[in-house]
Amino acid sequence: MKILKFGGSSVANQANIKKVFEIIQKSQSEGDIAVVFSAFGGVTEVLLNSAAAAKNGDKSYVQDIKILEDRHIELVRQLFPINLQSPVLTYVKVRFNELEDLFHGIFLIKECSPRTLDYVASFGERLSAFVLAEALKVEGFNSKYLDAREVVRTNDRFGNAKVDFPATNDLILDYFHNNSTIQIITGFIGSTSKGETTTLGRSGSDYTASIFASALHAESLEIWTDVSGVMTSDPRLVYTAFTIPQLSYSEAMELSHFGAKVIFPSTMMPAMKKGIPIYIKNTFEPSNPGTLINGDAPSGKLIKGISSMSDISLLNIQGAGILDVIDVNRRIFSALSSVNINVILISQASSEQITCLAIKSFEVTLAKEAIEKEFFHEIRNGEIDVVHVISDLAIVAVVGENMKQNPGASGRMFQALGRNNVNVYAIAQGSSELNISAVVSKSDLQKALNALHEAFFLSDNKVLHVFLVGVGLIGQALIKMIANQQQKLQKENLLDIQIHGIANSRYMAFNEDGFDLKNCPLPEAAEGAKEMDLDKFISQMESMNFSNSVFVDCTASQDVADFYERILEAKVAIVTPNKKANSSSLEKYKNLKKLAGKRSVKFLYETNVAAGLPVINTLQDLMLSGDKVIKIEAVLSGSMNYIFSELEKGAPFSEVVKLAKEKGYTEPDPRDDLSGMDVARKILILGREAEQDLHFEDISIQSMVPEDCVEAGSVDEFFHKLMGHDGEFANLLAEAAERGEKLRFMATLENGKAKVGLKSLDNSHPFSTLKGSDNMILFTTERYHDFPMIIRGPGAGADVTAAGVFADVIRLGNYTRS
Ligand SMILES: NC(=O)C1=CN([C@@H]2O[C@H](COP(=O)(O)OP(=O)(O)OC[C@H]3O[C@@H](n4cnc5c(N)ncnc54)[C@H](OP(=O)(O)O)[C@@H]3O)[C@@H](O)[C@H]2O)C=CC1
Numbered sequence: 057m058k059i060l061k062f063g064g065s066s067v068a069n070q071a072n073i074k075k076v077f078e079i080i081q082k083s084q085s086e087g088d089i090a091v092v093f094s095a096f097g098g099v100t101e102v103l104l105n106s107a108a109a110a111k112n113g114d115k116s117y118v119q120d121i122k123i124l125e126d127r128h129i130e131l132v133r134q135l136f137p138i139n140l141q142s143p144v145l146t147y148v149k150v151r152f153n154e155l156e157d158l159f160h161g162i163f164l165i166k167e168c169s170p171r172t173l174d175y176v177a178s179f180g181e182r183l184s185a186f187v188l189a190e191a192l193k194v195e196g197f198n199s200k201y202l203d204a205r206e207v208v209r210t211n212d213r214f215g216n217a218k219v220d221f222p223a224t225n226d227l228i229l230d231y232f233h234n235n236s237t238i239q240i241i242t243g244f245i246g247s248t249s250k251g252e253t254t255t256l257g258r259s260g261s262d263y264t265a266s267i268f269a270s271a272l273h274a275e276s277l278e279i280w281t282d283v284s285g286v287m288t289s290d291p292r293l294v295y296t297a298f299t300i301p302q303l304s305y306s307e308a309m310e311l312s313h314f315g316a317k318v319i320f321p322s323t324m325m326p327a328m329k330k331g332i333p334i335y336i337k338n339t340f341e342p343s344n345p346g347t348l349i350n351g352d353a354p355s356g357k358l359i360k361g362i363s364s365m366s367d368i369s370l371l372n373i374q375g376a377g378i379l380d381v382i383d384v385n386r387r388i389f390s391a392l393s394s395v396n397i398n399v400i401l402i403s404q405a406s407s408e409q410i411t412c413l414a415i416k417s418f419e420v421t422l423a424k425e426a427i428e429k430e431f432f433h434e435i436r437n438g439e440i441d442v443v444h445v446i447s448d449l450a451i452v453a454v455v456g457e458n459m460k461q462n463p464g465a466s467g468r469m470f471q472a473l474g475r476n477n478v479n480v481y482a483i484a485q486g487s488s489e490l491n492i493s494a495v496v497s498k499s500d501l502q503k504a505l506n507a508l509h510e511a512f513f514l515s516d517n518k519v520l521h522v523f524l525v526g527v528g529l530i531g532q533a534l535i536k537m538i539a540n541q542q543q544k545l546q547k548e549n550l551l552d553i554q555i556h557g558i559a560n561s562r563y564m565a566f567n568e569d570g571f572d573l574k575n576c577p578l579p580e581a582a583e584g585a586k587e588m589d590l591d592k593f594i595s596q597m598e599s600m601n602f603s604n605s606v607f608v609d610c611t612a613s614q615d616v617a618d619f620y621e622r623i624l625e626a627k628v629a630i631v632t633p634n635k636k637a638n639s640s641s642l643e644k645y646k647n648l649k650k651l652a653g654k655r656s657v658k659f660l661y662e663t664n665v666a667a668g669l670p671v672i673n674t675l676q677d678l679m680l681s682g683d684k685v686i687k688i689e690a691v692l693s694g695s696m697n698y699i700f701s702e703l704e705k706g707a708p709f710s711e712v713v714k715l716a717k718e719k720g721y722t723e724p725d726p727r728d729d730l731s732g733m734d735v736a737r738k739i740l741i742l743g744r745e746a747e748q749d750l751h752f753e754d755i756s757i758q759s760m761v762p763e764d765c766v767e768a769g770s771v772d773e774f775f776h777k778l779m780g781h782d783g784e785f786a787n788l789l790a791e792a793a794e795r796g797e798k799l800r801f802m803a804t805l806e807n808g809k810a811k812v813g814l815k816s817l818d819n820s821h822p823f824s825t826l827k828g829s830d831n832m833i834l835f836t837t838e839r840y841h842d843f844p845m846i847i848r849g850p851g852a853g854a855d856v857t858a859a860g861v862f863a864d865v866i867r868l869g870n871y872t873r874s
């Protein structure tokens with residue numbers, strides 16, 4: 057015998073009921089079955105609300121009950137051929153007449169006792185089970201309606217009645233003896249020995265099914281619902297959650313205690329005591345195996361699931377004199393029990409000076425009052441401080457039998473939370489090692505769940521959540537690159553890069569699920585685009601609160617760089633080609649590095665110097681391995697090298713500068729390049745990376761921007777004015793050529809002093825061979841003393857720069873793997 061139970065959503069309408077009948081058909085062809093039904097979806101709620109309305113003298117119940125009656129009548133019309141409708145319609149009408157009288161009585165006396173309320177609620181299951189039993193007959197099943205009140209015997213604790221198992225088991229066995237029909241049983245209800253109707257509390261229909269499974273020694277119990285089993289975490293908060301194939305009874309109970317709503321712990325008890333396997337299956341996807349709950353805990357992952365509970369408050373009872381107070385914990389618990397408050401989690405320091413309790417937030421005021429009343433004298437004498445409340449919290453719990461005797465679970469849990477900047481307020485783990493719970497801020501709940509889910513289930517698989525400011529040349533090239541590589545990275549590198557925020561100087565837009573990168577809009581064209589406000593952009597990024605968030609700055613803006621401290625403080629990594637932060641004050645440069653270290657978050661800027669060439673990483677490796685930089689000589693500007701090498705072909709200076717801009721080599725304002733400022737920033741950054749305390753003032757800079765061009769109000773005006781100087785630059789070039797030399801814009805750093813400017817170089821000089829946007833960096837160090845280390849290649853342009861930024865982002869994926 058198998059017991060099948062279908063919840064309200066499974067029988068909410070005719071289409072769903074059709075699916076339920078197909079499942080019953082299949083199960084029945086495999087062996088004996090009995091079926092438990094809940095009320096049609098939403099019916100119990102209407103009944104209870106209507107009773108409350110009637111009690112309050114609100115006549116709206118009349119209309120609501122009429123709608124309910126019409127819904128039942130309509131279902132009968134849909135399920136039965138016209139000639140077979142009459143007896144079923146009569147049953148329905150009689151029940152609603154009774155209900156009408158009942159509600160009228162409640163309305164008149166303005167009273168509705170728990171006993172009456174149970175009777176009212178019972179109509180839901182009585183109607184659904186009767187109609188469905190009759191409808192199954194029409195479909196050719198040998199079905200029979202069973203009002204569970206006949207066999208489920210309970211005490212008279214109305215609303216949450218306790219089952220008298222010996223009596224109930226006898227009655228069920230007796231009823232089923234020699235009964236070959238398919239029993240269609242009302243869930244949720246029972247009756248006292250005096251024949252009063254009772255209900256079995258929360259998830260009562262599951263409980264009914266479990267009671268019958270136990271009494272009949274069923275081979276299995278199937279709970280059919282609208283989800284495919286118990287998930288590894290709440291799928292509304294963790295998009296990567298998946299169905300757990302198998303759980304032990306204890307694991308299922310722990311998970312459901314902390315919020316997995318699929319099954320309610322106490323309903324499992326009768327089946328569990330008999331070792332009956334419970335399947336959680338999806339009515340709307342019957343082929344999905346769902347979750348099997350039984351006595352086994354197969355080995356595999358360290359944990360089975362992560363559940364959570366929000367709207368939690370902590371009550372801290374502490375005080376220097378608490379050790380002298382006798383019987384503290386018993387008194388706390390009896391004070392709370394006297395006001396019916398359930399403690400969800402308790403944590404006590406071994407010093408015994410603090411006891412910390414987690415309870416539902418709506419009960420916190422009452423709980424505080426009860427405890428303060430209990431310890432009135434101790435508080436007055438200063439032995440106990442005033443009870444301290446922390447609100448707006450949530451609990452996350454990792455659950456799994458494999459944690460027993462298996463070190464590492466708590467380490468992995470708290471490492472994942474810490475790495476994602478999730479503060480933990482309290483911790484609890486029982487000696488059963490089945491559950492480790494942590495109390496966190498409610499605003500961190502989603503991030504905490506995702507971080508834990510990734511750490512325990514997807515530790516080979518990482519999601520990086522990118523927020524991109526600056527969608528110009530480099531930003532757009534980066535989006536395209538990520539879009540082209542997204543699938544490959546997911547598949548082969550188990551790295552999923554999603555962009556959730558995009559902005560330029562004018563607009564910003566967000567997408568919780570991540571933008572479709574193949575068709576990623578510009579910020580101004582994105583759905584829900586808003587006027588750009590950096591502070592709000594960062595606040596939104598913080599409030600989306602993803603684990604592994606990355607802020608990518610593809611602007612050249614100082615304003616954006618000024619937010620880096622706040623971003624790192626929020627434990628969001630930064631990747632940027634923008635040189636402004638690292639080339640500002642030495643103090644800021646050092647502080648950013650320190651902050652990143654302190655918050656264990658990465659700040660990566662390989663593209664600050666020579667675009668995608670591996671310059672910064674190489675220099676950092678040299679320094680980490682104990683080398684010392686003696687001298688740096690370099691061509692660090694792709695645009696300047698392009699300009700002076702192209703000039704050799706005879707084109708006018710202003711035209712070549714324009715071409716350099718069109719090719720994407722220059723800064724947004726090319727004067728940043730021509731003035732030597734961009735190169736100065738780069739040599740400054742290299743000096744600092746070489747552990748030299750270099751300031752901007754230590755650099756002598758030769759500018760190539762003619763005086764009148766400095767004043768130009770716009771880039772267009774600058775180009776216009778620059779044409780007037782083409783002759784001067786042609787002369788410079790001709791003079792160098794006469795000497796058999798070439799012009800290159802160079803930077804050198806030696807003895808703590810840097811120089812940036814135009815040099816006329818012998819044709820045999822390595823820099824004279826540079827073409828196009830090439831950069832070349834020569835590091836003379838203690839180890840590379842006789843022959844310098846040389847890095848050479850294109851040092852500007854959209855693709856090489858975006859690729860460098862992309863590589864930093866990918867690097868982050870590797871750093872964040874646990
Ligand atoms: N080009 C190259 O070869 C290399 C460039 N880099 C660096 O890359 C960065 C980007 O360069 P590039 O893409 O060429 O520049 P672009 O001018 O093409 O793009 C800059 C982007 O930043 C946006 N922006 C500017 N100020 C702000 C602000 N305050 N808030 C938000 N967004 C802002 C702009 O918005 P809007 O469109 O509204 O103005 C635009 O979207 C620069 O720091 C540059 O030095 C580094 C190495 C090589």
Ligand SMILES: N[C@@H](CC=O)C(=O)O
Binds near residue numbers: 694734851852
């Ligand atoms: N404008 C820069 C590009 C990157 O920093 C250059 O010309 O090298």
